[in-house]
Amino acid sequence: MSDIVIDVRGLTKSYGGRKVVDDFDLTVPRGAIYGFLGPNGSGKTTTIRMVCGLLKPESGAGSVLGFDVLNESLKIKERVGYMTQKFSLYEDLSIRENLEFIARLYGLDRRDERVDAALEDLGLSERQEQLAGKLSGGWKQRLALAACMIHEPEVLLLDEPTAGVDPKARRDFWDAIRRYSAQGVTTLVSTHYMDEAVQCDSIAYIAYGKKLLDAPTAEIPKQVGLFGWRIAGRPLLQAQHMLEAAPGVDIVARFGAEIHACSKDAAALERAVRAVKEAQPHVEIEPIEAGFEEIFIYLMSGALDNFQ
Amino acid sequence: MKLPSLTALLDLSWSRVFAVFLKELVQMRRDRPTFAIMIMMPIMQLVLFGYAINTDPRHLPAVIEMREDGPMTRAFLASLQASTFIDIVDIAYTSEEAEAALRSGQATYLISIPEGFERRLIRGERPQILIAADASDPVASSGAIGAIERIAQSAFAPEFQGPLNFLARAPPPYEIVVHRRYNPAGVSAFNIVPALLGVILTMTMVMITSIALTRETERGTMENLLATPVRPLEVMIGKTTPYIGVGAIQVAIVLAVAMLLFRIPFTGSFLAFLIAVTLFIFANLMLGYLISTTARTQMQAMQMTFFIFLPSILLSGFMFPFRAMPGWAQAIGEALPITHFLRMVREIVLKGAGLSDVLNDLWPLALILIVLASLALLRFRRTLD
Numbered sequence: 260m261s262d263i264v265i266d267v268r269g270l271t272k273s274y275g276g277r278k279v280v281d282d283f284d285l286t287v288p289r290g291a292i293y294g295f296l297g298p299n300g301s302g303k304t305t306t307i308r309m310v311c312g313l314l315k316p317e318s319g320a321g322s323v324l325g326f327d328v329l330n331e332s333l334k335i336k337e338r339v340g341y342m343t344q345k346f347s348l349y350e351d352l353s354i355r356e357n358l359e360f361i362a363r364l365y366g367l368d369r370r371d372e373r374v375d376a377a378l379e380d381l382g383l384s385e386r387q388e389q390l391a392g393k394l395s396g397g398w399k400q401r402l403a404l405a406a407c408m409i410h411e412p413e414v415l416l417l418d419e420p421t422a423g424v425d426p427k428a429r430r431d432f433w434d435a436i437r438r439y440s441a442q443g444v445t446t447l448v449s450t451h452y453m454d455e456a457v458q459c460d461s462i463a464y465i466a467y468g469k470k471l472l473d474a475p476t477a478e479i480p481k482q483v484g485l486f487g488w489r490i491a492g493r494p495l496l497q498a499q500h501m502l503e504a505a506p507g508v509d510i511v512a513r514f515g516a517e518i519h520a521c522s523k524d525a526a527a528l529e530r531a532v533r534a535v536k537e538a539q540p541h542v543e544i545e546p547i548e549a550g551f552e553e554i555f556i557y558l559m560s561g562a563l564d565n566f567q
Numbered sequence: 568m569k570l571p572s573l574t575a576l577l578d579l580s581w582s583r584v585f586a587v588f589l590k591e592l593v594q595m596r597r598d599r600p601t602f603a604i605m606i607m608m609p610i611m612q613l614v615l616f617g618y619a620i621n622t623d624p625r626h627l628p629a630v631i632e633m634r635e636d637g638p639m640t641r642a643f644l645a646s647l648q649a650s651t652f653i654d655i656v657d658i659a660y661t662s663e664e665a666e667a668a669l670r671s672g673q674a675t676y677l678i679s680i681p682e683g684f685e686r687r688l689i690r691g692e693r694p695q696i697l698i699a700a701d702a703s704d705p706v707a708s709s710g711a712i713g714a715i716e717r718i719a720q721s722a723f724a725p726e727f728q729g730p731l732n733f734l735a736r737a738p739p740p741y742e743i744v745v746h747r748r749y750n751p752a753g754v755s756a757f758n759i760v761p762a763l764l765g766v767i768l769t770m771t772m773v774m775i776t777s778i779a780l781t782r783e784t785e786r787g788t789m790e791n792l793l794a795t796p797v798r799p800l801e802v803m804i805g806k807t808t809p810y811i812g813v814g815a816i817q818v819a820i821v822l823a824v825a826m827l828l829f830r831i832p833f834t835g836s837f838l839a840f841l842i843a844v845t846l847f848i849f850a851n852l853m854l855g856y857l858i859s860t861t862a863r864t865q866m867q868a869m870q871m872t873f874f875i876f877l878p879s880i881l882l883s884g885f886m887f888p889f890r891a892m893p894g895w896a897q898a899i900g901e902a903l904p905i906t907h908f909l910r911m912v913r914e915i916v917l918k919g920a921g922l923s924d925v926l927n928d929l930w931p932l933a934l935i936l937i938v939l940a941s942l943a944l945l946r947f948r949r950t951l952d
Binding site (some may be wrong): 308 | 952
């Protein structure tokens with residue numbers, strides 16, 4: 260069996276003449292956790308839907324688990340677990356009924372056993388007769404994950420699975436995903452959270468339908484080549500204004516009592532920061548490594564420039 | 568505690584009102600199908616029903632049983648042919664032939680002129696012209712009976728001249744005898760109640776299934792459903808079959824009420840009835856399902872259901888005699904499942920028809936069912952596109 264699980268090339272989709280996804284390539288090896296990042300409306304959901312056969316790409320081709328995304332979507336659907344961004348199980352069915360319904364659609368054997376196991380895993384055995392619509396947001400997410408795992412898929416496509424979920428539930432969620440990954444399940448997960456992004460093996464960054472970055476997570480700072488300085492102290496407003504006005508400074512981001520200023524031009528950045536120090540002697544300055552937060556803010560602003 | 572003042576309650580910003588008004592206008596314009604239905608529905612209904620509704624039924628089909636062929640009976644026949652009240656669809660020479668036309672619904676009237684009519688007329692024996700009317704639809708049958716009497720009068724008047732002048736007297740030298748068949752008392756309920764079964768089934772079956780897929784789309788559960796390996800036909804069958812049971816219960820209730828409360832005699836074949844009603848339920852479920860593949864919101868689905876429901880009442884022969892409607896209205900009626908069901912249920916329940924008598928309407932209903940199911944399957948979107 261091939262070690263490439265998701266392999267798509269040139270996927271394109273447009274709505275009303277606007278290209279929502281433009282010439283998108285992605286290669287995901289078996290067992291990987293692939294993070295899918297990008298601002299709202301960047302085409303993440305559309306891409307995931309094309310990968311699992313819910314949308315027909317206008318052009319492009321590819322395969323998932325060796326099955327063609329254009330012609331063999333039913334075979335793909337049988338082997339993929341897709342978790343939608345919006346809760347899409349039946350609110351008027353109980354937790355158990357939902358899981359049973361999905362299990363039946365996949366034609367699973369030992370259905371009761373699997374549903375029992377899933378409920379046990381979820382910690383919802385006690386509440387299995389409760390209507391799904393009565394669950395809180397975090398529990399709905401857990402139920403949705405259990406539902407898309409019940410047929411033991413080889414690939415998980417998760418579309419912002421932790422949006423609006425509390426930090427504890429998010430941590431549990433990621434523990435589960437890492438456990439599946441260790442068992443050889445391949446995961447493509449879209450997220451807005453940087454702390455989740457860093458847990459991925461690789462990251463694809465998409466903005467305005469175009470993929471801007473695709474690399475192993477550890478290599479991303481080097482690839483982007485962003486330099487950073489920290490400016491700390493109070494007050495900071497004056498310093499912030501100076502940095503924003505300074506030439507060659509790409510990002511000025513406020514983090515509580517400090518400012519992170521980043522740029523690809525290390526010399527220009529250092530000049531600007533030192534000028535601030537001169538004018539505002541009470542601040543402390545220090546060079547730092549640019550974090551993911553800054554990198555993605557930088558990417559987003561860069562992408563914007565390309566399209567303006 | 569301070570009570571809110573009247574001005575606070577009446578405080579109103581026209582600019583906010585206008586903002587809301589504009590927003591509604593934009594939303595209405597975006598929801599093209601609903602908008603189209605809102606505009607088209609009254610127009611179409613005015614045009615359709617304004618012409619189709621006819622409480623003075625004309626052009627009702629009649630079969631003539633001619634046992635006599637003389638100058639006077641020919642004159643009568645010519646007058647009947649010229650009349651707009653009835654349309655002669657067939658001239659039968661045996662009574663079996665004539666009776667069959669009446670039973671199958673091909674004719675609403677059977678006008679029968681007996682043998683030796685002219686001879687007995689001249690002898691002053693007051694021979695009878697027999698009119699057998701299909702009273703299973705009292706509105707249709709009562710209208711033209713009076714007309715036929717007038718037609719006879721004016722047809723025979725020129726004949727009663729010269730030597731036959733003595734026949735031109737009142738009462739006329741012949742007698743017109745009217746037999747109301749299948750519903751001798753002309754009870755409206757006999758006509759309405761079995762037909763009501765068709766209306767009830769249309770209403771509920773179409774409405775329930777019209778939101779089958781629409782609700783999934785609206786609640787976002789369609790995405791999850793489509794992500795599973797479920798096939799369109801599986802969804803169609805799975806979503807419609809539960810309502811066959813609902814339909815069966817409705818049939819049982821209507822039948823029980825019809826027989827116990829209205830004392831409607833069930834004269835025909837129960838097997839034929841079961842086949843007809845089953846086919847009819849299937850056709851309605853498919854009609855509703857087809858709507859649900861098209862409607863994007865439950866509101867749209869409801870509106871489309873009513874779009875089907877009104878012609879089902881008005882153009883099917885439920886409210887007005889089918890044969891008295893203009894040709895194009897009949898053509899629309901023929902395409903509706905209920906039209907065929909109404910004919911079958913009246914024939915079976917009131918006229919004692921069997922399976923072979925209703926084949927004429929059974930196959931069109933089967934055809935409608937197949938067309939609806941195929942369209943629904945073709946329209947089912949396998950993707951979210």
